[in-house]
Amino acid sequence: MFALAVLAAAVRAGTPVLLATLGELFAERSGILNLGVEGMMLVGALAGFVATVQTGNPWLGALAAGAAGGGLSLIHAVLCITLRANQVASGLALTIFGTGLSAALGRKFVGVPASGFPPEPVPGLARIPVLGAVLFQHDPLVYLSYLLVPAAWFALYRTRWGLEVRAVGEHPEAADAAGTSVAGVRYVCVAIGGVLAGLGGAFLSTAYTGMWIENMTAGRGWIAVALVIFATWDPLRAAAGAYLFGGVNALQLNLQAAGARLPVYLLLMTPYVFTILVLVFATRETARKRLGAPAALSVPYTRSG
Amino acid sequence: MIRLERRASPAPWAAGAVPVVAILAGLAAGAGLFALAGVSPLAAYAGLLSDPFGSVFGWSETTVKAIPLILTGLAVLLPARMRLWNIGAEGQLQCGAIAATWVALWTPLGRTAGAVPALLVAGMAAGAVWCLVPAALRAWLAVNETITTLLMNYIAVLLVSFLIYGSWKDPQSLGFPLSPPFPAASRLWVLLPGTRVHAGLLLALAASAAVWLILARTRWGFEIRVIGDNPQAARYAGISLARNIVLTMGLAGALAGLAGAGEASAIAGRLQQGLSPGYGYTGIIVAWLARLNPLGAVLVAFLLGALFLGGDGLQISLGLPIAVVNMLQGLVFFCVLGGEALAGYRLVLGRGRVAAPGPALQEPP
Numbered sequence: 001m002f003a004l005a006v007l008a009a010a011v012r013a014g015t016p017v018l019l020a021t022l023g024e025l026f027a028e029r030s031g032i033l034n035l036g037v038e039g040m041m042l043v044g045a046l047a048g049f050v051a052t053v054q055t056g057n058p059w060l061g062a063l064a065a066g067a068a069g070g071g072l073s074l075i076h077a078v079l080c081i082t083l084r085a086n087q088v089a090s091g092l093a094l095t096i097f098g099t100g101l102s103a104a105l106g107r108k109f110v111g112v113p114a115s116g117f118p119p120e121p122v123p124g125l126a127r128i129p130v131l132g133a134v135l136f137q138h139d140p141l142v143y144l145s146y147l148l149v150p151a152a153w154f155a156l157y158r159t160r161w162g163l164e165v166r167a168v169g170e171h172p173e174a175a176d177a178a179g180t181s182v183a184g185v186r187y188v189c190v191a192i193g194g195v196l197a198g199l200g201g202a203f204l205s206t207a208y209t210g211m212w213i214e215n216m217t218a219g220r221g222w223i224a225v226a227l228v229i230f231a232t233w234d235p236l237r238a239a240a241g242a243y244l245f246g247g248v249n250a251l252q253l254n255l256q257a258a259g260a261r262l263p264v265y266l267l268l269m270t271p272y273v274f275t276i277l278v279l280v281f282a283t284r285e286t287a288r289k290r291l292g293a294p295a296a297l298s299v300p301y302t303r304s305g
Numbered sequence: 306m307i308r309l310e311r312r313a314s315p316a317p318w319a320a321g322a323v324p325v326v327a328i329l330a331g332l333a334a335g336a337g338l339f340a341l342a343g344v345s346p347l348a349a350y351a352g353l354l355s356d357p358f359g360s361v362f363g364w365s366e367t368t369v370k371a372i373p374l375i376l377t378g379l380a381v382l383l384p385a386r387m388r389l390w391n392i393g394a395e396g397q398l399q400c401g402a403i404a405a406t407w408v409a410l411w412t413p414l415g416r417t418a419g420a421v422p423a424l425l426v427a428g429m430a431a432g433a434v435w436c437l438v439p440a441a442l443r444a445w446l447a448v449n450e451t452i453t454t455l456l457m458n459y460i461a462v463l464l465v466s467f468l469i470y471g472s473w474k475d476p477q478s479l480g481f482p483l484s485p486p487f488p489a490a491s492r493l494w495v496l497l498p499g500t501r502v503h504a505g506l507l508l509a510l511a512a513s514a515a516v517w518l519i520l521a522r523t524r525w526g527f528e529i530r531v532i533g534d535n536p537q538a539a540r541y542a543g544i545s546l547a548r549n550i551v552l553t554m555g556l557a558g559a560l561a562g563l564a565g566a567g568e569a570s571a572i573a574g575r576l577q578q579g580l581s582p583g584y585g586y587t588g589i590i591v592a593w594l595a596r597l598n599p600l601g602a603v604l605v606a607f608l609l610g611a612l613f614l615g616g617d618g619l620q621i622s623l624g625l626p627i628a629v630v631n632m633l634q635g636l637v638f639f640c641v642l643g644g645e646a647l648a649g650y651r652l653v654l655g656r657g658r659v660a661a662p663g664p665a666l667q668e669p670p
Contacts, residue, residue: 269463273460
């Protein structure tokens, strides 16, 4: 029973990171590095929470969170795609801004309870032994994230648009010559990143905890950026990475709850230490297998060259 | 119709004008957000400006905030000169504070005349060690230092909590998570009586001059600049990338650690949460606004120090969280990035026809 509980908790803890990772994966595949994930998640968490509290409908909350994350990502898009600003600097600015903005606007909502997404077991599937308890007794956003993984894979590898995204990220000159709008594809991909980061934030505030706390993402946006590297820019591996992270997080939370004789603050460090280790492992793997980043990642595109 | 047209080189007025215009534009954009947060923008800006510049005490407090910002700004800009992003100054600062507290409270040195130098050196060493973890991973395993330096921040902050909620907790703090106070001998000296301006100011100014000297006048600085300008050329010239990564990041961590030791020893007089309201992250903006110039960083640190002081005031008078400062800093940072880019263009009035780039469009010299 303990194992089942931990696995189910791993899925829930992995979901916000999975959403953000998938989004950042699209942005990076198109050649735009966005280090603003943490800021977009926080603003999404707040927007989703506020909309849920005021309308009583968590779906409107999710919509608001996606819109907020997407809107914020457009600042990054304008600066980096249209104005060709430094992508690392712009992403950091976005995180600093989003952290401050969400804290400033959210101060009135600290301690307010929200009735967010309730768990809704999937009819039939929820009764499968083991798998049902682990995968199919969650809330709708978790199921949405299940669907997004194969959808992202299909979009990237099996559609014409996905081909354009990959071409723009690897060789924008060639994509441009072939008639693809480099800026257009990049805008869409950065916006997808923002929407999904916002949704990930909303999952945290409306489904995972049911409250708003300043800085509640606690680095999950950065972990998502790291997991994109671990995933070698592949949606299926992104899911593996996110649930691995979720597993570590769930395990340390369960150890805390079980009253393990380990100091709480040391247990809380484990997700960050784990992410650094994963990054080391992934860097070695990608170097060995020659699975590099998209060739044009973080290089502004200028037509005249 | 108005069009953007690329300039051959950035406009000559850009270097000075962009930061000034960007700061004003960023603050103006903040007005709308204050209104959204339910605070009169007028009251907010009155509060932001009156505290830092309204009195001698205000100026001294601005200086107090500028001290750690100079150091964290240097901790970001030195590695940035060789294209490394140290966004871990916040964690390095926390580690500096931890080490300084250890010297002050748990070693016999803490009550001797040598306490202050010892705790400052310990703080620098701890900051350096904290930064050397990502540096070593970058130098020998090519692990992205942007993400690792940042993740180390979360670990450092948890380490502080671990200590002040645990074995370093003051038994007389009534349950508050605080370390015991530093002994008098471990308090960094106040420079100007009646204010909180401390000797850390001299250290920060000296550090800025030293970093400038290193970059401009030493062989090491030359290597850093070559790597920054052209990593390929540096490799062909036989410059060791790994050695420079480790040395530069080590010094950067030491500078941020010094900031933390100073905050613990001069300002708080103990280890506690909230020792830094984000000085490490603001160091990124200090470095960028100063265009990676160590002397410019001093000026920018004073400007942003004033913003932090104003933010303190808003916290008290309007009940706004100190994070408002981050919001405004983010806006300023956006405006700087946009402004720098726009300085590379000019606005052209005319038909929307695409003009062929060529000598004919260039202004006469």
